[in-house]
Amino acid sequence: MSVSAHLPGNDPYHGQELTLVDAVNLALDHEMASDPTVVLLGEDIGTNGGVFRATVNLREKYGCKRVMDTPLAETLIAGTAVGMAMNGLRPVAEIQFMGFIYATFEHLVSHASRIRNRTRGRLSCPLVLRAPFGGGIHAPEHHSESTEAMLAHIPGLRVVVPSSPQRAYGLLRSAIRDPDPVVFLEPKRIYRAGKHALQHEYDYLPLDTCFTLREGDDVTLVTWGALVVETLAAANLLAEQGVSAEVIDVASLKPLDMDTILASVERTGRCVIVHEAARSHGVGAEISAQIAERGLLSLRAPVERVTGFDTPMPYFRNERYYLPDATDIVAAALRTLEAGA
Amino acid sequence: MSVSAHLPGNDPYHGQELTLVDAVNLALDHEMASDPTVVLLGEDIGTNGGVFRATVNLREKYGCKRVMDTPLAETLIAGTAVGMAMNGLRPVAEIQFMGFIYATFEHLVSHASRIRNRTRGRLSCPLVLRAPFGGGIHAPEHHSESTEAMLAHIPGLRVVVPSSPQRAYGLLRSAIRDPDPVVFLEPKRIYRAGKHALQHEYDYLPLDTCFTLREGDDVTLVTWGALVVETLAAANLLAEQGVSAEVIDVASLKPLDMDTILASVERTGRCVIVHEAARSHGVGAEISAQIAERGLLSLRAPVERVTGFDTPMPYFRNERYYLPDATDIVAAALRTLEAGA
Amino acid sequence: MNMQTPIKVPFTRYLSADGTLHTNLPDWAADASHLRKILQQLYHDMVLARVLDTRSVALQRTGRMGTYASCLGQEAIGAAIGLAMQPDDLFVPYYRDLAAQLRRGVRPVETLLYWGGDERGNAYRDCAGDFPNCVPIATQCCHAAGAATAFRVRGERHVVVCTLGDGATSRGDFLEALNLAGVWQLPLVFVICNNQWAISVPRALQSAAPTLAQKAVGAGLPGEQVDGNDALAVYDRVSAAIQRARDGKGATLIEALTYRLGDHTTADDANRYRPQAELKAAWEREPLGRLRSFLVARGDWGEWQEKSLYREVEQQVATAVEEYLATPPEPASAMFDSLYAELPAALQAQRDAAIARAARLDGGAAS
Amino acid sequence: MNMQTPIKVPFTRYLSADGTLHTNLPDWAADASHLRKILQQLYHDMVLARVLDTRSVALQRTGRMGTYASCLGQEAIGAAIGLAMQPDDLFVPYYRDLAAQLRRGVRPVETLLYWGGDERGNAYRDCAGDFPNCVPIATQCCHAAGAATAFRVRGERHVVVCTLGDGATSRGDFLEALNLAGVWQLPLVFVICNNQWAISVPRALQSAAPTLAQKAVGAGLPGEQVDGNDALAVYDRVSAAIQRARDGKGATLIEALTYRLGDHTTADDANRYRPQAELKAAWEREPLGRLRSFLVARGDWGEWQEKSLYREVEQQVATAVEEYLATPPEPASAMFDSLYAELPAALQAQRDAAIARAARLDGGAAS
Numbered sequence A, B: 001m002s003v004s005a006h007l008p009g010n011d012p013y014h015g016q017e018l019t020l021v022d023a024v025n026l027a028l029d030h031e032m033a034s035d036p037t038v039v040l041l042g043e044d045i046g047t048n049g050g051v052f053r054a055t056v057n058l059r060e061k062y063g064c065k066r067v068m069d070t071p072l073a074e075t076l077i078a079g080t081a082v083g084m085a086m087n088g089l090r091p092v093a094e095i096q097f098m099g100f101i102y103a104t105f106e107h108l109v110s111h112a113s114r115i116r117n118r119t120r121g122r123l124s125c126p127l128v129l130r131a132p133f134g135g136g137i138h139a140p141e142h143h144s145e146s147t148e149a150m151l152a153h154i155p156g157l158r159v160v161v162p163s164s165p166q167r168a169y170g171l172l173r174s175a176i177r178d179p180d181p182v183v184f185l186e187p188k189r190i191y192r193a194g195k196h197a198l199q200h201e202y203d204y205l206p207l208d209t210c211f212t213l214r215e216g217d218d219v220t221l222v223t224w225g226a227l228v229v230e231t232l233a234a235a236n237l238l239a240e241q242g243v244s245a246e247v248i249d250v251a252s253l254k255p256l257d258m259d260t261i262l263a264s265v266e267r268t269g270r271c272v273i274v275h276e277a278a279r280s281h282g283v284g285a286e287i288s289a290q291i292a293e294r295g296l297l298s299l300r301a302p303v304e305r306v307t308g309f310d311t312p313m314p315y316f317r318n319e320r321y322y323l324p325d326a327t328d329i330v331a332a333a334l335r336t337l338e339a340g341a
Numbered sequence C, D: 001m002n003m004q005t006p007i008k009v010p011f012t013r014y015l016s017a018d019g020t021l022h023t024n025l026p027d028w029a030a031d032a033s034h035l036r037k038i039l040q041q042l043y044h045d046m047v048l049a050r051v052l053d054t055r056s057v058a059l060q061r062t063g064r065m066g067t068y069a070s071c072l073g074q075e076a077i078g079a080a081i082g083l084a085m086q087p088d089d090l091f092v093p094y095y096r097d098l099a100a101q102l103r104r105g106v107r108p109v110e111t112l113l114y115w116g117g118d119e120r121g122n123a124y125r126d127c128a129g130d131f132p133n134c135v136p137i138a139t140q141c142c143h144a145a146g147a148a149t150a151f152r153v154r155g156e157r158h159v160v161v162c163t164l165g166d167g168a169t170s171r172g173d174f175l176e177a178l179n180l181a182g183v184w185q186l187p188l189v190f191v192i193c194n195n196q197w198a199i200s201v202p203r204a205l206q207s208a209a210p211t212l213a214q215k216a217v218g219a220g221l222p223g224e225q226v227d228g229n230d231a232l233a234v235y236d237r238v239s240a241a242i243q244r245a246r247d248g249k250g251a252t253l254i255e256a257l258t259y260r261l262g263d264h265t266t267a268d269d270a271n272r273y274r275p276q277a278e279l280k281a282a283w284e285r286e287p288l289g290r291l292r293s294f295l296v297a298r299g300d301w302g303e304w305q306e307k308s309l310y311r312e313v314e315q316q317v318a319t320a321v322e323e324y325l326a327t328p329p330e331p332a333s334a335m336f337d338s339l340y341a342e343l344p345a346a347l348q349a350q351r352d353a354a355i356a357r358a359a360r361l362d363g364g365a366a367s
Ligand SMILES: Cc1ncc(C[n+]2csc(CCOP(=O)(O)OP(=O)(O)O)c2C)c(N)n1
Pocket: B043, B072, B074, B096, B100, C096, C135, C136, C137, C164, C165, C166, C167, C168, C169, C193, C195, C197, C198, C199, C260, C264
């Protein structure tokens, strides 16, 4: 469908200031309004409107035929979404927390990502699998996972991570309209971090480009999800010390837009990659590897990775010991400046 | 248990020349003989001895109480193994092909890898999950997977990949005796590639070190699994061209022994990483990233990765278009030599 | 209370193993000419599947095809499903459904290409909507539930038929989908092809339930057994279940009792684990001979019809095999060209590399 | 055949909601003093759970604990399980099993630490073998099957008891494990705590099966229902199932009918989706009052006993809360120190970094 497709009402969110989770809700609402094949399924998404209220009011508005509370079974949710997508619908499935996404992997790896390829285009699988991810909300075990790297490795998938209300809205609408399967990971720690007004020109944001949130010349800070907030904070701290940092929100982890990142590092010669996920074999590894492999000559200091540890997220009492923060990012940035001095 | 534990008979494999799959079978046999808590479970592992014959004769030898044919359910196989391991057994579970391992991920990520940590050492999970992996045997779809990177990202797991009969035997015995969960991926393409006699001093090989298979000064070739064969072939071809290549079999993908790799690259200044898995976010990315981050100054050329493509393995008629071979490895090695000339 | 909750599962058979009448035919069979058409159609489809299946095994044995999963002995189930379904219904197969797929419009050359390791074998030209064979056991059951939900959402009165093996009934994918089919009353029919073996694992080791049909009890929908080697019985029961689903009355689980007369696949040797005597006995209940005897006894079939049917079918299969063997492989670029609707820029370089490697491997023949 | 296969599921209740006798007591209850001991023990354990549960909710509300899943209304099931099990048996809980866990030897301070976000809450000092709470719904069912298999392999006559919720019955993990329990005749008892809701999803949307107990039918093992608010009935049925398992007769599925009297967790607001009237009616069937009335009517319980019981229990809980609040957090290094039996060399640097970060965050307080 064309990006300029008519929206219900001529300015549905005029003036409204929205949180990230509000924006998710609004994107679902608008896509359901403009395309009758868009349906929602998941646990507690109907009457309850989702445990984070991401689907609130949609059951009332579009009925239980299009907003389906499923039995408690993640494999089923993913597999059913695959079957719906192969038979003409655009399902948006919710996995209540990323910690419960693993049961969906067989359907993502062995089916969703391969249907088009397997049938040489006869069938396709335009589904979106949404899941809140990341830590920092003092939740019980399994409610703080960041295992996006496992998904980013899967050929045929798209993996998208918004980090602002506008990007949540624009990327989710594009994800729903995308003809291929998209895993859409929502940083729940910043679901309600701040309210912003949306702008029409960003109703549909591209799924294969990074977003440069702040320009700078001395060091490139690359991140996604909730840590975008910490990274922007770090950029401010660095500015106070006279260091000009460029901040890139990767947003789409697969496919990966290395051009934007490489172009920035070409200029700055220094790069710090920030993610909450466990360090080893995280998405940061691929980015760091490509920078070195393709940008080696322009690098003035080794790439730094500021990440979670290779441990499970500790129970919430010690969670803060695990989560990278602005101070860690600043320190890493300064190391690259010393190294490259 | 001590590594010098008594083996049944005083030289059970004296003289025997074994294939890789024979060595797997013998390792299982010897550990079952020396430890009554070792049990096997999986599909078709009993009467049938496994579809690759890895468990042949063990049902006859140790009985159906210790060699269990399960119903057809991978989630169950993994979850049952977790429960067995938490209650005093050392289960060795077989997943018939790695393409069917995804249903086990929830039990690996959310339980096996965390039991010890979750209970602060009160309980542990000493299981081994075996699965044949990799392509090149002209099998149907889903029978050629190499998604080891997804597992290598999981804190608390060990991921081990043998590439010779000796390493299959010595690493599997160590994996079974290891007090923590180990995913043991067997390169089925070389299950019967050649026969070798085993040596007692390697009955138990360490699970956290690489193996340097060939020493060289000009370039370091890093790989694992079936591509060890192609890589050694490439080293021979390079030798003919006067290039001296060091060949490292990573063997243990998690935890990753970067010291051996970095020490080698320190000397050679050049590195080619070779794996069959999809390129993006593969294990090669972590290795390449760490080499650049920690060895940047000693690098004389950008690290090269020779890998599978970011696509599913094509159906077998076009499989060879996907699989890296010696020629690709040689070409990459020569590129590093030119770049660093 | 310390014993299994007792339960009665319906079982249907019309034709005995020897092809004589086992019990009165269903009412719809009163119309003799209608019945004849049905029976002849079923027989035709079974023979076509048998001949193509035999030829496929031969191709594998002679190195001209890959590992192949034979449907030998299960032709009645496939033929009955194929005939009972309407064109706009949707078939979600496992991988021994040759007879059903051919009736649905899948071309023999496509099944050959599929087993020959060529994705184009899934690009059914004349069967746009059906799902391709599914290798990860039981996962198709969830897809079938989703496809049935899609019909419901769109208010279309089409039905999904999904097959699976006896081993597949042990997997969560099937059990979760079955439960959903019950609670959402989906227009869906599950047909278990219980051929008594899951590779080397006998039916008895899959479940302590005396029947697999009774797995429906825990999902709150009807379950029944049928003689899977009696094409007429399978046709009757599957048709009834499809009608019920079309009328909005919900899903049905049918366990079709049959036997895997071949090895699990051409890569398997059943002699390692399966008693010869059991196989021999199973051949006595084989579906083609049974239906032929019944047709002949009714005077609806004779020597010359048999001959001409085989002549026609052999010809059709031979043509397909020729076309299959004459089909050049796809270019290496094909592995990228239907990965996404549009190839992401990030993958362009890899596509070029694949083409280059292929050119090297094929000695300059670029693509 | 076009309706659900009919089936009769046993149901047991001894005490009516008002605490009067609903039907004759089981034979073993003939011994009045034995029965008194049992009833008083059950009542004690239910009161202890109720008091600790209430206190836990209060701690969360006042910001001194994390998200908490209350067992309010389900105390009878836990108390009965705890009393029916032998010390060497193994309990595999879900997360509303407070009463059972306390009887098994888990200390109140440990349950507080667990919900307070401290892994040491799982390091049960006096309950070495039991598994910890399991958050990923239904996954514990597979672990229970494995643990039961381990007893079988070692030839030990111990039994595994595993609890799960009504929502959990929709998941493959439970259904696959149930099937295994049947075919391997495992020494295993599954107890479904059917509290009618899975967060906001009512029982009716989980499955079309009129009872959850009948999920046993497809697995070939006995299934039965019991009034989960009647501690005596649950004790009787769970004891019988455990004995059956211990005797090598295999596994049993018990559906205990109860009601979630609280919100799903302290993070939930059930008013969004649950009718007040339903909740009010459920309080009429609440388990503690029912058992107390019965005890009192039998002359086995009185005012002063009630008073002293509450005095004792409140004291015990108060002490545990003090200990909990006085427990300093673990050092940051703890996240590495039980990750593997021995910390791999590759992780040493990360451990140091964690300690350094903690020192910074805690203002120099190194660990
Ligand atoms: C998830 C999964 N696990 C294992 C396999 C390997 N495998 C292929 S067929 C098969 C047995 C299937 O038995 P059944 O369901 O009875 O179907 P049948 O082949 O007998 O018709 C197995 C274990 C697979 N394809 N998928």
